[in-house]
Amino acid sequence: MFEFAHLRCFVAVAEELHFGRAARRLNMTQPPLSRQIQLLEHLLEAKLFERSHRRVALTPSGRTFLPEARRLLQLAEGAAMSIRRVSGGDVGAVTIGFTAASGYGFLPDVFQRLRARLPGVDVALREAVTSAQLDALANGRIDIGLVRPPVRHAGLEFRIVLREPxxxxxxxxxxxxxxxxxxxxxxxxxxxxxxxxxxxxxxxxxxxxxxxxxxxxxxxxxxxxxxxxxxxxxxxxxxxxxxxxxxxxxxxxxxxxxxxxxxxxTADLGAVWRSDNENPAAARALEIILGEG
Incomplete structure (x- = not known):
C-alpha cells in the first residue's frame, strides 16, 4: 500500500508539472522523487504521468487520482493537528465541581476566561458540597473541584484561589x-x-x-x-x-x-485536583483557574 510520502510527491509533481520544481519544493533531489512516483505507479498499477523531455502531463488516471490524493493528505494533516491540539489541551473536555457560594462571583469569572482561552474545550459544571467533590475526584467523575479547606487527601493537590472577607x-x-x-x-x-x-x-x-x-x-x-x-x-x-x-x-x-x-x-476557596490526572484539557483549565494561564 502506498504511503503519505508517495502522495506528497505525486501532488507536488501534479501541481508543478515539472520534476525539478517539485523536487525543490519538497527539499529533495530529482532522482529520489522520480523513484517515489515510479513506486506509486507500480503500487496503483496505473500510469499517472506522461513524460517527455519537453513536458510532464497527467494521464486520465493521474487526473482522477489527484483530488483523492489531496483529500487524503488533508485528512492526515487534519488528524495530526487534532491530535496535537488534544495533547496540548486546546480541545477536549473538562468537568469542574463547585460549591454553591463559589458560583456567585469566582466561578462566573473563571468560566468566561475558560471560554475565551480554551474555546475548543467542553466545560461541564457540577454543583456539590466539598465532601461530595472530593469523592467525585477520587472516582474520576470530575477533573477539578472548587472547595472549602481544609483538604487532606492522599493523591490530591490543593491551592487557595480566593480569599474574601x-x-x-x-x-x-x-x-x-x-x-x-x-x-x-x-x-x-x-x-x-x-x-x-x-x-x-x-x-x-x-x-x-x-x-x-x-x-x-x-x-x-x-x-x-x-x-x-x-x-x-x-x-x-x-x-x-x-x-x-x-x-x-x-x-x-x-x-x-x-x-x-x-x-x-477570610472565607477561603481552593482548587483541588488529582495529581495523577492525565487529561491535557484539565491541565490547561487548571492553569487558568490558578491564574497561571
Whole structure:
C-alpha cells in the first residue's frame, strides 16, 4: 500500500508539472522523487504521468487520482493537528465541581476566561458540597473541584484561589443599618441565621470563630445550608447573618450589607485536583483557574 510520502510527491509533481520544481519544493533531489512516483505507479498499477523531455502531463488516471490524493493528505494533516491540539489541551473536555457560594462571583469569572482561552474545550459544571467533590475526584467523575479547606487527601493537590472577607447581612431597618462597619459584639443579642454544622460545616465553624475572636456569644435562631437561604431569612426579618462578600452579587432586595469592624478570618476557596490526572484539557483549565494561564 502506498504511503503519505508517495502522495506528497505525486501532488507536488501534479501541481508543478515539472520534476525539478517539485523536487525543490519538497527539499529533495530529482532522482529520489522520480523513484517515489515510479513506486506509486507500480503500487496503483496505473500510469499517472506522461513524460517527455519537453513536458510532464497527467494521464486520465493521474487526473482522477489527484483530488483523492489531496483529500487524503488533508485528512492526515487534519488528524495530526487534532491530535496535537488534544495533547496540548486546546480541545477536549473538562468537568469542574463547585460549591454553591463559589458560583456567585469566582466561578462566573473563571468560566468566561475558560471560554475565551480554551474555546475548543467542553466545560461541564457540577454543583456539590466539598465532601461530595472530593469523592467525585477520587472516582474520576470530575477533573477539578472548587472547595472549602481544609483538604487532606492522599493523591490530591490543593491551592487557595480566593480569599474574601465575611460581611454582615441585616434588614435595612435594623438598628445598626446606618453604620458602615459593625462590631460583632454589638450583634451578640440579635438572633443569628447561621449555617448547618453538617451540610455547611465550613461556614458554621467560620462564623463561630469570628464571634469568638470578637469576644461575643451569638444567639443562633436558625440553621440553614445555603447562603441564598440565609439571605432569604434575613430579608423576612428572622435575624442577622454573616455571609461572604460575594453574596452581594445575589442582589437580594430587603437585605443590607455592612463590613465587619474588626478584620478576621477570610472565607477561603481552593482548587483541588488529582495529581495523577492525565487529561491535557484539565491541565490547561487548571492553569487558568490558578491564574497561571
Amino acid at each position: 465575611m460581611i454582615v447581612a441585616l434588614p435595612p431597618d435594623h438598628r445598626l443599618a446606618d453604620r458602615d462597619r459593625i462590631d460583632l459584639v454589638e450583634l451578640g443579642g440579635d438572633p443569628l441565621i447561621s449555617y448547618s454544622p453538617f451540610e455547611a460545616r465550613y461556614f458554621h465553624d467560620l462564623t463561630l470563630r469570628l464571634f469568638s475572636a470578637a469576644g461575643a456569644q451569638p444567639t443562633i435562631a436558625q440553621h440553614v445550608s445555603q447562603i441564598h437561604s440565609v439571605l432569604a431569612l434575613v430579608r423576612i426579618g428572622l435575624g442577622v447573618a454573616l455571609v461572604p462578600e460575594a453574596a452581594r452579587q445575589l442582589h437580594f432586595e430587603g437585605v443590607a450589607y455592612r463590613e465587619l469592624a474588626r478584620a478576621g478570618e
